[in-house]
Amino acid sequence: MSLLIREQIPRPTVEASIGQPASAADAEARVLAASIARGDEAAFRALYERYHQRLFRFALVLGRGDESLAQDTVQAVFVVAAKKLRRADSEEHLWNWLARIARQQLAKAWRTRRREAVMVSVEVLPEDCPATAEPDSFLEEVLDGAVKMLDSEERRLIRIFYFDRLSQKEIAEQLGTTPKAISSRLERAREKLRLMIKRKLSHET
DSSP states (O other): OOOHHHSSSSSOOSSSSSSSOHHHHHHHHHHHHHHHHTTHHHHHHHHHHHHHHHHHHHHHHHHHTOHHHHHHHHHHHHHHHHHHHHOOHHHHHHHHHHHHHHHHHHHHHHHHHHHHGGSGGGSSSSSSSSGOOOOOHHHHHHHHHHTTTTTTTHHHHHIIIIIIIOHHHHHHHHTSOOHHHHHHHHHHHHHHHHHHHHHHHHHHH
């Protein structure tokens, strides 16, 4: 599978399993895993479409709001899935497998950062490896809470850039401004989001 996953896979068109009857979601998860094990490209695309957004949200919180780390983690998860996913007993089993890979990839990234501490500000490194962080539902609640603390325009930018996956150029056209202005506004929103995630985690843990 190509490493340039975000660029090559189209925006999601497959309905998420959330809201489906458990039996149907579980059956789809089993079929997806078995098809990917056989090298089915369409099944891999369906996996990506279904779980990319949730994995990004998950990795964004585990990575303490570090956007580039979250993106790298999600890409790494799908590379591992393409190579090693063989079976899933249920939708929950499949998600837990993906989340475990995300934790492992983040743990590797934090260890690498520690080894390169001379090049990284100490304050960006958490005291404990995020691979032993809180349950998935709590982490998703942390992100939702942090996003809600942004103002309405910042929330809109975060949503359409990260979760709707529009480019800065597309956002600028939609909002009637320039890509440079969008870049500046996104950077401010990202920094606020990072700080809010770190604060919420430090207060809750």
